[in-house]
Amino acid sequence: MFNRYRTLGLIVILLVFCYFLYQFVSPTLKIDHLVREMNQSSVVSKSMKHVVLIAQELDNPFWRAVEKGANEAAMQRGIAIDYMGPIRINPTEQTKLLEKSIAAKPDAILVQGMKGQPYTQLINKAIDQGIPVITIDADEPDSKRIAYVGTDNREAGKRMGELVIQDTAERGRIGVIIGSEWADNQQLRLEGFRSMISNTPGYEIVAVRSSNISRIQAAKQTEALLKQYPRIQTMVGLSSLDAAGIVEGLKAADRADVRVFGFDDLEVTKEGITDGLITASVVQQPREIGAQAVELVDAVFKGDAIPVQHFIATSTLDRDDMKSKGNSP
Incomplete structure (x- = not known):
């Protein structure tokens, strides 16, 4: 009986270990998968410009709205958007995504700015390799990024x-x-x-x-x-x-x-x-942020000058606004 309980205990410990191991490695596996997809899409559509959009968190509603605006603007300009981001907010994984995206050599990168010398160095590395980088949502003014698009x-x-x-x-x-x-x-x-x-x-x-x-x-x-x-x-x-x-x-x-x-x-x-x-x-206007970022990237592709800071206006919302829009019960 004792051996049986010990065996069951070991199985439970093993399952718990496997679960936490999966949670630890799954973001990295997801990153590798996304980068492979980006490389494959680049091979299929060589005529299109490929822009990587790196979110702070993959399925965050704000970032999905940014993605939607970017895709809408990209479709009008013959640009392909490769959207990716950590499954959960994770500065380390976000940095890995940027590093692997640079290695894939896209035509441009849209990325949230983030504090930290390694991140700044990666943005500079991309610029030095001829890959335009525009920061969105949060700026990285100490880097060589060519512009910031987002809220003031x-x-x-x-x-x-x-x-x-x-x-x-x-x-x-x-x-x-x-x-x-x-x-x-x-x-x-x-x-x-x-x-x-x-x-x-x-x-x-x-x-x-x-x-x-x-x-x-x-x-x-x-x-x-x-x-x-x-x-x-x-x-x-x-x-x-x-x-x-x-x-x-x-x-x-x-x-x-x-x-x-x-x-x-x-x-x-x-x-x-x-x-x-x-x-x-x-x-904020995340959809507009995504659209404006792509418009600026397209201007860069055409050799046009763009503003270093491109602020998107905010508004306020209260109960009176909701009533005026017919959203009150």
């Missing part, structure tokens, strides 16, 4: 600050959830937000936490923040999944007295605004 993230952070100050009378203690500590766009949004809050009497950012671009983590971080700082009156999320996660964290903490502000207009965010769970959101 510092100004977007300021706009968030204006929303909070206008709509949170006597709710000056603020908790902030950012998407990633690695992404320059998140730091710039936080910087812009801080500049507004620090110059307004009665308002204070009591803590900042990272969700790692995860709705579940945003919920967990919110619940932990409220336990540590129970006097928080306002929660702000600076990436697209944060607001929905914050709402879930508030429910878990049994707090209905905290106002929530978010980023972007995912369906779950719009539902939260309609239901009064989210006060307002700063909205």
Whole structure:
């Protein structure tokens, strides 16, 4: 009997080990598969320009919208888009993707900027090999990238600050959830937000936490923040999944007295605004970002000069906007 239980225990341990091994290697296997597909497509359509679009996270709704806009613009210009990204946000895998994409020698690369010398060096390597690189969503200004296309993230952070100050009378203690500590766009949004809050009497950012671009983590971080700082009156999320996660964290903490502000207009965010769970959101235009990035790449292919910074405007969304669009129940 003892030997039987020991055997079963060993089998369970082996299965758990295999599961975690698969989780560890599967992103790399996916990267290799995507790069092979890119190489094969390049052989089939030599007449087309091939542009690699590297997302921060493969199936993130924001990045899928960027992909859609890029593909729409590419179809009009005879350009093929090879879209890829880590299965889950992972700076190491994102760096590997960039490295392998350069080795595949595409005609251009669109990629999110990311802090770190190895990443900057890879962008420089691509430029030195004659591969144009445009950063999107987050810039890498210390690299040789030829342009940035995306939100003016510092100004977007300021706009968030204006929303909070206008709509949170006597709710000056603020908790902030950012998407990633690695992404320059998140730091710039936080910087812009801080500049507004620090110059307004009665308002204070009591803590900042990272969700790692995860709705579940945003919920967990919110619940932990409220336990540590129970006097928080306002929660702000600076990436697209944060607001929905914050709402879930508030429910878990049994707090209905905290106002929530978010980023972007995912369906779950719009539902939260309609239901009064989210006060307002700063909205980017990811589809337009993808389209404009491809337009600039096409201009580079034609030898035209392009602006170093190409900002795409943001807007705001609140319950009145939802009512005017007929989205109110």
